[in-house]
Amino acid sequence: MEKLVAKGAEADLYIVDWNGLKAMKKVRIPKKYRHPELDHQMRKTQTNHEADIIHRAKFNGVPTPLLYQVDNENAIIVMEYIDGVKIRDLVDQLTDEERVRLFKRIGFYAGRLHKSGIIHGDLTTSNIIRSCDRIVFID
Template sequence: MSDLVKMEGITDLTKIGAELISQGAEAKTFKLNYFGMECIIKERFVKTYRHPTLDSKISNKRILQEIRSLNKCKKNGIDVPGLLFVDIVQTRIMMEFVNGITVKQFLYNNCENNYQNTQTPEIIRICREIGQQVCKIHDLNLIHGDLTTSNILLRTSTNNSTVFIDFGLSYTSTLAEDKAVDLYVLERAFISTHPNSESLFNEILQSYKDSSKNSPSVINRLDQVRLRGRKKLAFG
């Protein structure tokens, strides 16, 4: 642990060999071989348009919520990257590097003819596993907040089992409305990123329905969320 603590004073991770692999609206993600261990470091960056005190409070709140969400999922059998180290001051989370590809890339690689031929056993298995795992997350009263096919990995070492990542926008809620919106975000991700893949999301939704006695209220609310979404698209 003493070696990990030394990272607290490092402001530029590239100076210790970290490779920037992605940058989103909230954070940068680095890959690092740290003392022989491959890991991922997620670093939230300062939002200059916000007051520094407010920005610090928001960043700290979100990083703590992400840690809680990852721990809660891990304790309840949902595969997420293992936590290795947290630096609240630098707003960094060091976690396990998952060897695999995103569901997005897997579908790009394996769905031919513009997603018309998607009914392969492996694709159906993955979709049903996604539905089951999302339902387990929701049964913990966790809302992921950014469910997309880019935020679900397939772990190579366990025959493409699903791993959920990027809980940076996650929060706790018991409301069926919030869980339905989470599903709606995933549905919109399929529609926009994987055209003609409605049958795949239907497999996810059916698996979600089959996985919990709490699912009917969420599915009923999803229909209302969809209606609001269509109205928004129609009228702006």
């Protein structure tokens, strides 16, 4: 099973079966305008960097997907599938009190990212999922 769920400027996302588990596969897209060797090296480095950041965030108590496989050579990361709703799609359905509670939690975890030396650079409500009663930073 491999189902394309999103095409981005940098990567395509697929829902896949990974050893019997539902997972997300992120495949960094080659850029035709770059020299092939440079492109390969850049995608390899970006993949390794992203995996390292996810690992460091989790180590510092920030909820992130589990990493199942990192393939630097092919610029692929396979990670836990998080079943839930993006905060962007949820926020208008919440009461003011629920919104305050939710964004305090997000701020708490953003603080943990910063204390561990991680600057997200694109922290938006599209990059966080609420799954059951937990929030997970997905990008």
